[in-house]
Structure formats: structure tokens, C-alpha cells
Amino acid sequence: MLLDLSLRQQNxxxxxxxxxxxxxxxxxxxxxSGDQLRGRLSGRDGATLRIELTETPPQPLxxxxxxFCDARMTLGTDLVQFATCVIDVLEDGAAPRVLxxxxxxxxxxxxxxxxxxxxxxxxxxxxxPAEAGAxxxxxxxxxxxxxxxxxxxREEVDEALLIGDSCRxxxxxxxxxxxxxxxxxxCNKAADRSDRTHLIVxxxxxxxxxxxxxxxxxxxxxxxxxxxxxxxxxx
Numbered sequence: 001m002l003l004d005l006s007l008r009q010q011n012x013x014x015x016x017x018x019x020x021x022x023x024x025x026x027x028x029x030x031x032x033s034g035d036q037l038r039g040r041l042s043g044r045d046g047a048t049l050r051i052e053l054t055e056t057p058p059q060p061l062x063x064x065x066x067x068f069c070d071a072r073m074t075l076g077t078d079l080v081q082f083a084t085c086v087i088d089v090l091e092d093g094a095a096p097r098v099l100x101x102x103x104x105x106x107x108x109x110x111x112x113x114x115x116x117x118x119x120x121x122x123x124x125x126x127x128x129p130a131e132a133g134a135x136x137x138x139x140x141x142x143x144x145x146x147x148x149x150x151x152x153x154r155e156e157v158d159e160a161l162l163i164g165d166s167c168r169x170x171x172x173x174x175x176x177x178x179x180x181x182x183x184x185x186x187c188n189k190a191a192d193r194s195d196r197t198h199l200i201v202x203x204x205x206x207x208x209x210x211x212x213x214x215x216x217x218x219x220x221x222x223x224x225x226x227x228x229x230x231x232x233x234x235x
């Protein structure tokens with residue numbers, strides 16, 4: 001599934017990518033097919049993206065200045081892909097750096113790594129934006145060890161919840177109504193095919209810090225126990 005990002009959504013995604021040092025693959029159109037650069041997004045200065053290379057370039061970098069290229073950036077379980085051009089190359093440090101022009105448009109391609117489990121119908125999810133803003137309530141659609149999706153009113157959340165935004169998700173799960181309060185990042189949005197007045201919003205859990213890791217470990221235990229094909233434990 002490909003989603004065209006608005007300029008605001010793209011800026012939020014890039015901000016998040018800079019914070020986490022997202023992996024980037026660059027395919028210069030002037031190079032032979034298959035030759036590419038691999039690095040990480042280490043900074044953004046105005047209209048320029050700074051990529052610090054993590055692998056030896058297959059060809060000299062000096063020929064790239066001004067060249068057009070296609071780039072793919074890993075962001076959680078998704079890929080952000082865009083076309084851009086090389087502004088400059090810097091080889092005066094420990095690791096070579098490539099400066100790319102910030103793209104005018106980009107697309108997000110979902111590449112979920114784990115299966116999601118269908119959720120109990122009607123389970124509410126409280127969505128609390130990290131920045132100042134109203135708390136929204138969605139309905140859990142599915143959940144897995146890396147994230148969840150919920151259904152929410154389009155009119156309420158379309159402009160309020162943007163891809164790349166950080167938030168907290170509060171919900172109850174399990175036979176005993178175990179409460180969870182997890183940090184997450186919005187990774188995709190799509191129209192609800194059964195009800196166009198609603199959106200399906202996808203979140204990726206943010207496992208930073210011991211408290212978050214402990215909560216996710218507990219969630220995964222609940223999901224494992226609930227899975228219909230989970231193997232029985234030895235006595």
C-alpha cells in the first residue's frame with residue numbers, strides 16, 4: 001500500500017527519521033543498475049538532508065554532484081521513498097557524507113513485519129498526542145507485537161494525527177482487562193473501506209527505555225497466550 005504524504009506529513013516523518021538515524025538507500029540514476037549507497041540520515045539543514053554513509057561506495061562519489069537519484073528510507077516498519085538530487089558530497093571526515101535536496105513529495109509504503117491479531121470488537125484505544133492536543137478515542141482493529149491499528153472518525157483525526165507524530169496509546173487487553181500505556185509513532189493512515197467517515201490509523205510501538213520494554217514484553221505474552229496456534233507449554 002502506497003500513501004502520498006502531504007508536505008506537513010513528510011516534514012514530520014523526516015523529523016522522526018533524523019531523531020532515530022533512519023537507514024537510507026540511494027540509487028543514483030547515473031550509476032549502473034544495482035549500484036547504490038547505504039547510510040543513515042544524520043541531519044537536516046534547511047532544504048538539505050545529510051546522509052552519513054555506512055558502507056564503502058561502489059563508485060567514486062565525486063561524479064554524483066548534481067545527479068538525480070531515487071532514495072528509500074526505513075522508518076519503523078515502513079519505507080518512505082522519494083526522488084531527489086545530490087547537492088554535494090563531503091569526504092573530509094571519518095565517514096563520507098552525501099547531501100541530498102529535501103524532496104518535494106514522497107510516498108510511504110507499508111511493509112509490516114509481523115502478523116496482527118484481530119481484536120475484540122469495540123475495544124477502545126485512547127490516543128494522546130505527545131505535543132499539546134486533544135485526546136482522541138479510536139476502536140481497536142488489530143494488534144501485534146510491533147504495533148496496532150484502530151478506527152477513528154476521519155473528521156476528528158485526519159488533520160490532528162499525522163504520520164511521524166509521537167503519541168501514547170492507552171487500552172485494555174487480555175482476559176483480565178490488563179491495562180497498557182505505550183509510547184508509539186503513527187506510521188500510516190488509510191480510509192476505512194466499510195465506512196468512509198472513518199480512517200484506519202496504524203501505530204508502531206516505541207520500545208525506548210526499560211519501562212517501555214517491560215510493557216511490550218507483557219503485551220507480547222498476552223498476544224502469545226491469545227494466539228489460536230500457540231503451542232502448549234511443557235508441564
